[in-house]
Amino acid sequence: MSGYLLEMKGIAKRFDGVPALDGIDLAIRPGECIGLCGENGAGKSTLMKVLSAVYPHGTWDGEILLDGQPLRAQSIRDTEDAGIIIIHQELMLVPELTVAENIFLGNEPTLPGGRLNYPAMNRRAEEILRELKLPDVNVVLPVKNYGGGHQQLIEIGKALNKKARLLILDEPSASLTAAEIEVLLEIIRDLKAKGVACVYISHKLEEVAAICDTIVVIRDGKHIATTPMQQMNVDRIIAQMCGREMNQLYPTLPHEIGEVVMEARHITCWDPDQPLRKKVDDVSFQLRRGEILGIAGLVGAGRTELVTAIYGAYEGAYEGEVWLEGQRVNTSTPLKSIDAGFALVPEDRxxxxxxxxxxxxxxxxxxxxxxxxxxxxxxxxxxxxxxxxxxxxxxxxxxxxxxxxxxxxxxxxxxxxxxxxxxxxPKVLILDEPTRGVDVGAKFEIYKLMLELAAQGISIIMVSSELAEVLGVSDRVLVMGEGKLRGDFVNQGLTQEMVLAAAIGQGNNHG
Structure with a gap:
């Protein structure tokens, strides 16, 4: 016996004659966590779809061995029966069903006569949620009642319920807060200790470094390297992924900042579910020609609500005025906003x-x-x-x-x-989380494009949860907290600590 739980040998896959995977090897032992790294389009998700039989045996070349025996799965059901569970980047939850029903979807326990055994389902769902540090989630409520972070952890609960031997996590932390990411990493450590193998795909390389034992890098569908994490660091992973050293994560390009081109006045948004609660509370700011304005703040600060209201796409009630080049403009719908000179790249593409x-x-x-x-x-x-x-x-x-x-x-x-x-x-380009789920190389290209557009005189508003990104590309930074504007800083000597202090309502709010 090789000691491997699973081996993939010489995996090749083509789409319309174009190779997406070209002879990839991957081997994983029980209790090992492999970080699968590569730029966007490198073939990571395609490889995992081969492994989980989204692409059935026969639609690709090569061999997969489980416990040393050939695995010729024809469907996801076959791989799940073998203990291989994939958690996709897009959540596979049914919003209208309860949390417990989602956790047991396709594996429901039944009573004599075929009725669902709800007491057993609910009890087991509660046990799983305790393991996931989610004791406050009510398992009999619809899953749509909970936010993206909770839903991601509930999706992991589904996998735990299926007795996974190999768990594949594809960008599992994209919608999680820092506290939820810590919980996720702790869950993975527990699973590893119980002998569960994991493949972890994430563009957040700090997480990969924290949790993975081995790093497998693929580039343009080819296997580049398999290296123990002890011999790696984030910079080396980036160099292998990109085929070049990324000494500078944030490009620089001089661009002139001109006169005030846009003004938002007294923007207020009410929560669609709790109409008395304000998600954005009387926020006003200015934007200059050729300026990149970063908007930072903790989760729930009201950043996305602010920019979607300016663009006429906020789903609840809102009010305020938008001025462009000295004229008040009608941005009550996205179409009118586009006509006026605005464009929005939304958070949820x-x-x-x-x-x-x-x-x-x-x-x-x-x-x-x-x-x-x-x-x-x-x-x-x-x-x-x-x-x-x-x-x-x-x-x-x-x-x-x-x-x-x-x-x-x-x-x-x-x-x-x-x-x-x-x-x-557009005269004003709004980017809401423009690099979420995007690899280091593509991030660099997006930042470069932003700087080029700013140099052409386009004004940019960028919302980002990554403080390093906000500080890396912005000329000026607005900080929001609990729906209010808590700070307006010129980005010179600005630190993450200063931004966080403003976000939680402490410290000097102008710089």
Missing amino acids: KHHGIVRDLSVGENITLSVLERYSRLSRIDGNLEAREIGEQIKRLALKTASPGLPITALSGGNQQKAVLAKMLLTG
């Missing part, structure tokens, strides 16, 4: 950024289709030229503009959304 049924190219030109219309037809050649230019401009990795947008990695989907909004020719 899966639900609000892309149209899943359309191709890469169709997504890119969606916001300016009238530009290519000739009478009642679309000028396909003109549209194709524009799509080609945008793909080149944003270094968007796609085998063809005709591929479904969902076939692209998260970072490349984000670039397609950016391309779509830039085609509208």
